[in-house]
């Protein structure tokens with residue numbers, strides 16, 4: 001239900017009935033400001049403050065949902081906008097309540113608090129949830145919503161959000177797998193930062209900007225490129241989480257939520273790889289609930305594979321989820337890498353001046369990268385596995401490959417066709433143990449990322465290259481790994 005008013009030149013007021021949502025889609029280069037005038041509303045679980053314009057840009061597609069009804073003022077011209085009264089929010093809220101009860105039981109057990117009789121036989125594990133579903137089913141949105149509801153519960157929970165979808169990038173760059181504890185609701189403003197923004201070097205004091213992810217570099221968008229490496233990185237993240245839980249017993253009770261790539265559910269990759277990667281997640285994160293978003297066959301498959309061991313729940317897909325095509329996803333990778341280096345600035349639509357972005361003023365999110373010229377020998381550059389590689393299962397019987405999927409191959413920038421120009425390189429964190437006796441062959445696979453650089457020029461004659469880095473810190477002597485992502489301004 002919509003009613004039109006005209007508070008400003010291009011503004012329009014929408015009156016939303018209880019349990020309805022205003023959905024919009026933006027074209028490239030346009031932006032939208034939404035202000036809550038009356039009532040309460042939320043965007044994917046993050047509550048909107050009243051009378052404060054929220055900016056959306058970079059082809060964002062999202063929805064403003066209200067439980068009790070509200071009036072919002074929308075400034076700007078979305079390519080699509082409508083109100084829907086058919087949403088799966090009641091089902092998602094029920095899920096949240098069930099998870100909240102699991103957290104409370106886990107905390108009560110840890111503190112040794114009295115247990116009411118009717119709860120005596122209930123398990124005391126916190127929710128450790130794996131979200132599976134086909135392409136464009138709204139998996140990331142469900143994860144974000146459940147996390148946002150958990151941190152809004154007022155209990156001080158900081159659940160872990162784990163992104164195992166390398167094509168999405170999460171908090172860093174596309175190609176990375178990452179995990180972060182979430183303390184405050186994740187804002188939605190651009191598909192360039194689908195899970196909120198990681199802490200930056202920009203001067204800002206806002207908690208929404210304080211996500212400190214741990215990330216590993218996979219380097220490709222598709223899991224079929226190197227399922228063995230994917231599996232290893234998933235297990236690495238799991239081990240890190242276990243280490244954290246050993247020292248943060250109360251933190252453990254908030255649980256975790258894992259977003260997965262659509263290729264875990266279906267797609268062109270081998271079914272064995274899919275099963276193996278799902279199993280890797282279940283083991284590494286000690287999953288006790290699998291949510292299957294709107295996919296009957298996968299639901300049955302998961303029930304068969306995991307019944308008895310954990311709970312499998314099929315949840316409805318929202319009618320608002322937008323089908324994203326390949327070209328859109330490529331543009332999103334560009335937005336993501338651009339905001340990694342330059343910060344995220346959404347020009348406000350005409351008529352909005354003092355707009356703020358997720359609570360921060362616009363200028364706070366402007367970053368200044370640095371471009372430096374270094375020698376070829378200043379960086380140790382590696383690729384994991386060969387450049388183009390069929391999976392092991394596709395090799396003729398008895399054939400062995402020259403370069404294994406998890407072998408680090410050194411790259412010489414002077415080599416023609418090195419593929420370095422414009423490529424995104426992940427800078428690896430130095431090994432924790434500098435004792436040579438503790439080093440091992442595949443150590444490079446187990447090191448997390450400390451940042452990204454892009455090679456913007458190669459001068460083979462003088463053996464020099466120009467490197468774009470997010471800050472002035474020297475990258476000389478670092479080990480970097482190339483993937484298949486490229487970026488140029």
Ligand SMILES: Nc1ncnc2c1ncn2[C@@H]1O[C@H](COP(=O)(O)OP(=O)(O)OP(=O)(O)O)[C@@H](O)[C@H]1O
Nearest residue numbers: 023061062063135136137138139140141320321322
């Ligand atoms: N209720 C909604 N109204 C409008 N847009 C929505 C709604 N729910 C999700 N979207 C949008 O639809 C798009 C796809 O959703 P999402 O990324 O959650 O799906 P996914 O299943 O994780 O995608 P992928 O295929 O990349 O794994 C996103 O741009 C998201 O913001």
